[in-house]
Amino acid sequence: MKRLIIAAALAIATLTACQPEVRQVKFTDKGPAVTVQSVDGLAYMGGSIAFAVDITDAEFTLSTLKVELLFDESVVESTTIRTKEYGVYQDFIRVPLYAKIPDGTATLRFTAQNTGLGITVVDKDVDIKRPDFDKLYVTIGGKDLEFPRVDKYKYALTGTFPADASTTLRTPKVNDRGDVVTLGWSGSAINASETPIPFKMGAAGTYTIEADLWELTASPLGKGSIDLSESNNTGVFNLVPDTPLLFPNIPTIGSWELDYDFFNVTNDGVVTFKAIAGLYKLRVDFSKKWIEVEAMENENDRAELDGTDPEAIWCIGQQFGKPGIGPSWNTTDGAYCLAQVAPGIHQFSLVYGTQLSSGFRIKFFHQKGWGRSDSKWGGEFKSYAAVNDETGLFDVASTGDIAAASGKQLEEGMGYRFTIDITGGVEAAVLNIKSVKLTEGLSISVNGVKAKGAGDVYKVALIPLKQGDALSISGDAGIDGFVPDPDFITPDGKFNAVDGNYAIELHLDATKKNVEFARFWRVDDAGNNVNLEGGGCYFMGGTVAFIYQNADVQKWPGIVNWPGTGGLQMAQVKPGIFQVSGYAVPALEGVTPYARWQTEAMNVKYFYQDGWGGEASGDHVLTDRALELLDPNRGDVGNIYLKEGVTLEEGAFYVMTIDFTGCTISGASLASGKEVIDFYKK
Structure with a gap:
């Protein structure tokens, strides 16, 4: 029987087995004793192969068993089992379904390794078949139907179907265990999955559904069918x-x-x-x-x-x-x-x-x-x-x-x-x-003040808050998964900034059922963002984040950058003292909430209004602990950088404060005095 050969265009992913973690290693060139107790001799593409392997070792403890399926010496599927104890290991390995690959013989390779890095390799042949049964089975409109073969690998069924006749294809039983192969849709082709194939027409009626298990195509996919997916998102x-x-x-x-x-x-x-x-x-x-x-x-x-x-x-x-x-x-x-x-x-x-x-x-x-x-x-x-x-x-x-x-x-x-x-x-x-009026919106309130908005953003334009006030979000949105801003909200849900008028922007999660995070701005009596004299200090930079470092991962832009208006407003936690804090992560990490700092770079600056105008001049003082992390020579006037050779600890929480208590402030400028910058790991 010929060996299975994959088309040259087929990309094969290579998986690397984990290396055992040891303190002292005694090396050996002798691997464990491996006995393949059972393995399916026949399997179908889209199905799986069951195996049982007995592994022992007279001298060393076991490490891993790597099982690979090879078509013509190319690995098409792989799984690694951690073998902590001697004995029999049973599992399954998937058989991929590729277009235009005929029946043939594949190799199932077992590679056992002990803690001495000794390896034993055992190969077993497995006959692989492409599904080509006399009939398959589908479920359309709640009815189980036979899907007959009309030619080699080709199936067709004519009937009175709803406009949406989406269904998976199921084979007869393929082994003594009673397994069946289920075929679904990848977004562009038939594959081995539970995702229904989108057989659809513009309206209910009599029509024919067809599937080709050689080409892995299906029809009809419906009038106006937008067959885009995460892996193929443009058309x-x-x-x-x-x-x-x-x-x-x-x-x-x-x-x-x-x-x-x-x-x-x-x-x-x-x-x-x-x-x-x-x-x-x-x-x-x-x-x-x-x-x-x-x-x-x-x-x-x-x-x-x-x-x-x-x-x-x-x-x-x-x-x-x-x-x-x-x-x-x-x-x-x-x-x-x-x-x-x-x-x-x-x-x-x-x-x-x-x-x-x-x-x-x-x-x-x-x-x-x-x-x-x-x-x-x-x-x-x-x-x-x-x-x-x-x-x-x-x-x-x-x-x-x-x-x-x-x-x-x-x-x-x-x-x-x-x-x-x-x-x-x-x-x-x-x-x-x-x-x-494009959307009706949800009814959401903060401390009884209603927020206005649509989609996933709602805003309270003005609400008076006092430091230590409890914050309560009520209405149509819950707070499951809510992550409080560490500068504006204490861990017990109290307001952390000084007394004043604030605007609050609530951002909902993907379900639009819960508030995920909130942004705060100090505003005047008319609801406008205030300048430094009014209690507003704004932070911008190419390495600091609003919430997450990666804009592509989260709906809110990650890196603040230099937008002019719309920068991050710092929290005034004490009279004259402004704070911004968060976790240090690698650039564009995109997972940790309030990942405000990058571990290996910093280029930030603070401004005295929401936008360009009054800004840090560079004539400031660094505290002793800030000098350990920040560059005292600055570089660009007023910009703040990490000291050369300094890397922030990944996952650590860092706090930066700007202290204006020794300064005379006039509107959006400093009339006299020097601000003091502190930066430290909490």
Whole structure:
């Protein structure tokens, strides 16, 4: 019988066995005594191989048993068993299911090792077959059905099925133990799993489902089936308005906060497309539960407003984004496509507080990038034939930039929709602005004061707090898994900062049922962030984090960086003394809450207002213990660095305080005196 050979393109992962932990090692070239008591002589791809191995050693204690399955001397599956005692070890090893691999003979290799590093290797042959039974079994609409073979490796069944006929494929019993092989869906092909294959049509009726166990393909996958997965999260699709979209790899899609301009979600969780028919690129962000949509001219090129169909308009700016605030004036990750909801009508909606924040400024462009001299209309909307702002909250500058009007405040949790009408031509474009209620939101309160918001962010605009006050979150969201900010909240749930007015931003977890963490700001009586004299000191830097070090892992941006407005406000824990603290972790670790410091680098600075202006000058004093960790020679004026050769202890908790008690403060500046910086491991 021929040996199994894998196609050259098949990537094989190599696993490395653990090395035994010992204090003194006596080496030997003799491995343990290995007797393979039993092993399945026949197994099916997608199934498993059972084995039992007796291992003893006359001289040494045992270490590990590594079991590998080889197709043509290439390891395709591996498992390692810790062998603490002499005796028989029983287990299973999975047989992978690959496309276009015929029946053949594989090698099951047993490698036993003792603590003297002696190794014994025993090989056993196992016949491997691709499933090709006369029939398989499926369950559709609650009914168990036979799925007959119509050709080698090919199966088909015609019947009256619901629109969603998703099911796994199950083989007859493959051995005396009664095992069956269950085949499911990887997101792009049939595989060995319990994930149903998304057999779907646009409506219930009579149709045929088919599966090819040689090619590992299946059909139909439904009209409007968006077959994207975490391993294959981007694709280009022809989409039609009002057509239900099927997401076979996102069973909870109905609970996602999807883009209000492109998608509609019914109470039953059915997702439909709202923009005009055309070619669109979809990119699924599973961590943020979001789908980014871009209009396309073809499979490779984005649509633009250039006088030809299809057309698209794009938005770029600062302090805005979808699903949350994105990078400022960034043409790659901070440029968003408007939804063309009718011919010549393009709309863009943002929720204030989550997708639009204080200091925002946006502008509309004809392409995903800056204006071009070779563009028919200059590549950007510098002016409009008319602006109709129903809210009276916005200012549209002569440059085309849109910002909040002077003295106006947008409402937390309210949606604002910008619609550009070019039905009369680009030169006659009309901008319409109105408020829209995009989400109902949850009812959440802090100490009885209601928070406003939508999605996963809710904000209390102003609440008076006293140091030592108990903090209570009530309403629709619980606090299971809540991690308190170590600077603003004590371990027993008391407020840690000095008395004053504060704004609180509550961030919900992925379930939107519990508050995961909270951010605090000292504000004045009008709810505005205060300057240093008012009790506000702000922290920015390329190595300090808001909550987590890795922005890709968590929904809140990780590294604070240098945003201008929106930096981390330090907690004033005593009059004139501001504090920021947290754990030290490797860069972009992304797991430890309040991982505010990187172990091997520091580049931070404090500011006297929320944004640029008054800032640390470098003319400060370091305490003796801070001198052990921080560079007294500074480098950039006012920036704080680790001392050369210093590495913070991974997992340790570090505290930095800025003491202004010896200074005279005037607004957002120091009139006299030097601040004292302390930095230490707690």
